[in-house]
Amino acid sequence: MSELKNVGFDSKCVHAGIKDYEFGPVVTPIYQTSTFKFKSVDHGAALFKGEEDGYIYTRMKNPTVEAMEQAIAGLENGYKGLGCGSGMAAIHTVFQTLLNSGDHVICSKAVYGPTATLLTTVFSRFGVKTTFVNTSDLEQIKNAINENTKLIYVETPGNPTLEITDIEEVAKIAHKHNLVFAVDNTFMSPALQRPLDLGADIVVHSLTKFLNGHADVVAGIIVVKNEEMYSKMRKVLNQNGGVIDPFNAFLVHRGLKTLSLRMERHSRNAEKIAKFLEEHPAVEWVVFPGLESHPQYEIAKKQHKDCGGMISFELKGGIEAGKKVMNSVKLCQLAVSLGGVESLIQHPASMTHASMGKEQREAAGITDGLVRLSVGIENVDDLIADLKQALEN
Numbered sequence: 001m002s003e004l005k006n007v008g009f010d011s012k013c014v015h016a017g018i019k020d021y022e023f024g025p026v027v028t029p030i031y032q033t034s035t036f037k038f039k040s041v042d043h044g045a046a047l048f049k050g051e052e053d054g055y056i057y058t059r060m061k062n063p064t065v066e067a068m069e070q071a072i073a074g075l076e077n078g079y080k081g082l083g084c085g086s087g088m089a090a091i092h093t094v095f096q097t098l099l100n101s102g103d104h105v106i107c108s109k110a111v112y113g114p115t116a117t118l119l120t121t122v123f124s125r126f127g128v129k130t131t132f133v134n135t136s137d138l139e140q141i142k143n144a145i146n147e148n149t150k151l152i153y154v155e156t157p158g159n160p161t162l163e164i165t166d167i168e169e170v171a172k173i174a175h176k177h178n179l180v181f182a183v184d185n186t187f188m189s190p191a192l193q194r195p196l197d198l199g200a201d202i203v204v205h206s207l208t209k210f211l212n213g214h215a216d217v218v219a220g221i222i223v224v225k226n227e228e229m230y231s232k233m234r235k236v237l238n239q240n241g242g243v244i245d246p247f248n249a250f251l252v253h254r255g256l257k258t259l260s261l262r263m264e265r266h267s268r269n270a271e272k273i274a275k276f277l278e279e280h281p282a283v284e285w286v287v288f289p290g291l292e293s294h295p296q297y298e299i300a301k302k303q304h305k306d307c308g309g310m311i312s313f314e315l316k317g318g319i320e321a322g323k324k325v326m327n328s329v330k331l332c333q334l335a336v337s338l339g340g341v342e343s344l345i346q347h348p349a350s351m352t353h354a355s356m357g358k359e360q361r362e363a364a365g366i367t368d369g370l371v372r373l374s375v376g377i378e379n380v381d382d383l384i385a386d387l388k389q390a391l392e393n
């Protein structure tokens, strides 16, 4: 990576993590092998003792996976990355490494659903307590700290309300109290937001989303700042076994090369669509980091390089209006997930959160007419025409 230190982010996207391989390939080869031959007994012994660097077994280390990990660590300005089988495997590994029985976590209220469930139904069984607060309000974080607090875990912009947390300010609070501060950077990607530069200790990603960008992989990554944290995490990941496989690592690494370009187009398209929606009579409100009406617009301007591709908006007609729009879109695909080249649209109240009661849903910020749109890289006029006909159907 050292030779890439003085190049721009776009150049890093294209070149980061590529190393020298036999035959001089331009692209990292897929080392689809579970295990690696030792040259001799002494060689094997030296590898196991850590006296020599090399590959032993793919759960521990694999060249294709390592190249992708190095690339993303480089983009996040981190020390090293740990490729995981999914975003949830990455988040689980962070919690497993850092938390002991009796510890307390402060977590964003606007967080990916399974992250909250992991804390409240799995880690709770091992004596870990969690307080969920609105992390865009720093006072709520400060007030939640107690003598057992170990970790502040923030997702920003958060799910599904796109609430924005000031990473720099939370880092100051965390470090004043000797707490570890981890950020889920899935919604922005390192092209638009680099939490480690702003003081966070750990970054996690669902690679499934913008980093891979093509809706054909489920994967995750953890990026850390130093060797101490890296070796702790690596031991836990090696034991819980939640690693990424070489082929998916290859696909993610390929996706990364266009990250900069894609994020630029996602942002431009989303900006135009957010403005279109804000003016449309069928829409009650729009939340988008690029709109001045966003409650944390000033933080977004300071912390984001661009506005990203995620829009939340509220339809005037509640559940029925949501269903109608979902059944009427043609170019936008009706599906969960986000961050791919194709636009995806979802109506939580009638789909993902339909089994929840209305009260519980609203407590989680999911109103009846809420629609989440992940804006793709299609022609923006086509997307606006599609949304217009669906809203006016």
Ligand SMILES: *Cc1c(COP(=O)(O)O)cnc(C)c1O
Residues within 6 Å of the ligand: 086, 087, 088, 089, 112, 155, 159, 184, 186, 187, 205, 206, 207, 208, 209, 218, 219, 220
């Ligand atoms: C999707 C997502 C995750 C979980 O990632 P998987 O790859 O689906 O396990 C975590 N955080 C955020 C913000 C996500 O959008």
